[in-house]
Amino acid sequence: MDKNISSRDGTLLAYESAGRGTPIVLVSGAMSTGATLAPLAAPLSERFRVVVYDRRGRGASGDTAPYAVEREVEDLAALIDAVGGEAALYGVSSGGALALRAAASGLPLRHVAVYETPFAMSAEDLAERARYTEELTAALAEGRRGEAVELFLRLTGLGEAVIEGARQSPMWAAMESMAPSLAYDDAVMGDGDVPRELLSEIGVPVLSIAGEASPAWMREAARAIAESVPRGTYRALGGQTHMVEPDVLAPVLADFFKG
Template sequence: MSKVISRDGTPLAYARTGEGEPLILVGGAFSTGTAEEPLANLLAPRFSVVTYDRRGRGDSGDTAPYAVAREVEDLAALIEELGGSASLYGMSSGGALVLRAAAAGLRAPRIAVYEPPFTVVPGTRAEKAAYTERLNTLLDEGHRGAAVELFLSAVGMPAEFVGQMKRAPVWRSFEALAPSLAYDDAVVGDGTVPTDRLADVTQPLLVVSGGASPDVMRDAARLTATSAQDGRHRSLPHQTHDVDPRELAPVLAEFFAAAA
């Protein structure tokens, strides 16, 4: 992997594949750049696709204290490395980060996100605040496994499945990435659709959701799209939050090709 240095001195590991207009893929919770490789390989025939380890993950560094603005600066450093302009795609909380970056004015001709983890359910701010406090307490005390359990429970994973995962090899990698859960949590904010911030997003925005995802996620995706100045929503039939990259790639390719 190649490295680029962010504004605060943090090294970021990235990989580039394909030829064409630059496109950066931004992963969500528990993901490093390798998680986006299947999608990157499908898009590489038409774009120069960059995957990267967000700060605090994989081969990238980390610099305390964390701030969402530093992750926006990370994307700015990657964009500068690619020539000063690159479209952005973000998965889940990576999508929330992409929207933050776009609202901050980064040079991205087009942006797309898949199911950023916002909600339109009233009265959820207090519940989200309690989750944030508990998550940060567990991480501050070094209880990474408990922090992973808290996150998985919060996203609706049944306790029996969590128990099975704790006995699987993947659990060790989850614990290694546990501190970054606080970063994702900060990016998402209070959990509601950030309509005021989205009003500052001026470039074409595509918000994709799964047709088989819960109504609350699809409703949040639609509101995210309509809150931006040039947003549109697309639903992928039979897909859930665990979207099949083979179904997603053609939709993204069509959208991003329009910028060429």
């Protein structure tokens, strides 16, 4: 990241941009930084000015206590102001929830696209989210960062053998360093239910996307978002999972954003 701006509370945010035209801000999900979205930014930058940034508490960006979702919305407001005063947003996973909250807050946006924002679609899933929040809060309060990461990986559906393999990998130390930001993504997701009332306040066009190879509940959640937004559209991408291929996603986003 080669640029910095100051958010409303003084937190320094690291970002970079490439390309020309309408600004598109890419919002990463849990356990990721702006660099995670670089493979998607590259093809989009051929048609737009694409901005990637490290959300507060991760990467090269700073952090300021106490955390509140509103501070992350203010971070996006500062970025949008820095790149011309109006932009479109794309958010992946829990980053999609942040993008939707930013849109509902009235930020100067043209379009919002989200990919597989993981809202719960059953009472059982909501109960699981509640347990996750309770256990994550306790683990982070007691400094058990490794356990916090494990809790998140289990929530995503990874098995114990895969989690143990991750623990033994060179990436584990970096994952533990980012563990406190898991609480931020958890807060952005709210109680895990589709925030239909909040979504009904979004006035800009919203494209909610899912992969056809993802679990059915992911597609149901994506469709529920589109149905809850006054100007919402649902799109399923053939053969794609939660780890969507940038070369498949980029043309879909470009067609939507150019409108």
